[in-house]
Amino acid sequence: MELAPRLQLMNWLVSQGLTGLPESDLLRGFCERCRAGGLDLSRGLVVIDTLHPIFEGRGFRWNDTATNEDDIFEYGSSSEGAAAESWHRSPFYHMLENGHDELRIDLADGASSGFPIIVDHAAQGHRHYLAFVHRFGEAGTLGQMDCVYSCWLTRRPDGFGELGLSALRDLVPVLGLSIKSAAQVDIARTLGRVYLGRDASEQVLRGRISRGVAERINAVLWFSDLRGWTAISETMAPGEIIPFLDDYAQAAIDGIHGEGGDVLKLIGDGVLAIFTGDDMTRARCAALRAEHQFRRNMTDLNARRSGGGLTTTTAYVGLHVGEVFYGNIGSEDRLDFTVVGPAVNEVSRIASMCRSVDRELLLSQAFRDGLDTAAQAYLVSAGRFALRGIGRARELYTLDPDITSDESVAGSYRRYLAG
Incomplete structure (x- = not known):
């Protein structure tokens, strides 16, 4: 040449x-x-x-x-x-x-x-x-x-x-x-x-890296954590802790990502995620589908872990809708691209309330009221509760218990989610 x-x-x-x-x-x-x-x-x-x-x-x-x-x-x-x-x-x-x-x-x-x-x-x-x-x-x-x-x-x-x-x-x-x-x-x-999540990463790579730059958005908020994690972590061998968390985080993230959600934070055993879009009813339904898939993922995971003699658990999920600030928060040396605002605090309190009422899923009234009539038919009130740090009591909802006990109702709910 x-x-x-x-x-x-x-x-x-x-x-x-x-x-x-x-x-x-x-x-x-x-x-x-x-x-x-x-x-x-x-x-x-x-x-x-x-x-x-x-x-x-x-x-x-x-x-x-x-x-x-x-x-x-x-x-x-x-x-x-x-x-x-x-x-x-x-x-x-x-x-x-x-x-x-x-x-x-x-x-x-x-x-x-x-x-x-x-x-x-x-x-x-x-x-x-x-x-x-x-x-x-x-x-x-x-x-x-x-x-x-x-x-x-x-x-x-x-x-x-x-x-x-x-x-x-x-x-x-x-x-x-x-x-x-x-x-x-x-x-x-x-x-x-x-490390940032799919949408947050795209925003940062497009140049949104200035401190204090955030936008106000309406979002469906997801917060989940593991049942009995504190007791499990105290009795588990040190070498088993990270694989345990990895397994259950994968089950949650796969469910969220599969329905178009974005995982913003992994906080120990907790997961903070958002679902957004022009149609917030569709975003709510996407969150419900993600929660359903999360349960299916955990069923498979628990069967696999049990077969290997490993510790298993399940998870609590809180769902809420509200206005949040989405963007860069932090110092000049360390920024986090995430969501903040009262709605974020509220969804974490809702997830925490799952333990008190022995329900694996709790939804706020704001989440429930934005669903279509067909979806609302699968929800029942779990009661009215004072949430820590929240000014007034909130009505919370959960899935109708018949979904877990009656196969015809369960099948109807699955068909709704699939539709």
Whole structure:
């Protein structure tokens, strides 16, 4: 590849990296332009670790012929099991262990059979293999994202040649920088969703990060916590506490997210969430569906935990509707994007009242009154109560007990929620 097409490709990589072209498109465009410029690539692979609660990293593939491989793949931990064994037998691991930045292999060389993936490549008609590890400096590292791995293959019997090798040595670092830039945007979005919640994350990433900037919104408020958590935590082995909380938080979050709600806070065993929208009746119904799914999730979870001899419990849920301030609250050094206001205090008091009246779900009158007539028919009054810190007594409602004791009523309620 001559100098002019190299410079054109570098300019393309920089411009597309700045505009935010996805990693897989960057790789495809890179490979296609290499081939157009005389560099006879037959396969390209780029791998980069990330900062994600589930995945260790992501990889991107390009081939000169159609295959059944996905262009994008994600991988979990490579520290144990079959994944660790596969990693330890890879050329990239060999390069890291031996301090190599570049590795060239003639696939016709029998010595290369020490790497199973090389044998596979040879069987597919590739003839030469070139791998790079481009390491980041300490300031450029995020979590396990400390380098970009890449490998390049050709079907040419004589390999890439000195001109091709020189071109790849010049071009691949620029591709790696563009892919790293895209990966960092992915990390920012992931961390925002995981730690702030889905809507709050989008608001922050759109620039709403100024202290004191908040809007007044009407929202359906959810607060839940676990039955008997204090006693459970005092008797549970320390190593069991976090997995216990994780299991029940997952059951709640899956139910809330599945119905379009946003989880704003995990407070020990408590969950604060909101449901919003132009139609607050629909938001109320979404919260009821989420609560129903939460119960189903817990039924499955408790069966699984009981089968393993693990502690189980259930949860209390309070639902309310009110006006709240939604936005940045805190100091210059530490902000929280959340909701505040009397309605938030009230929904937590409603959830706390579940213990006193022995009901797993309590709803405020404001929540009940905004439902349609069909939904209201499934609710009964739990009584009028003075809530701590709330100026006057509140009428609270719960699901009709017949829903748990009469299958025909239960089926009717399920059909209502599904409709």
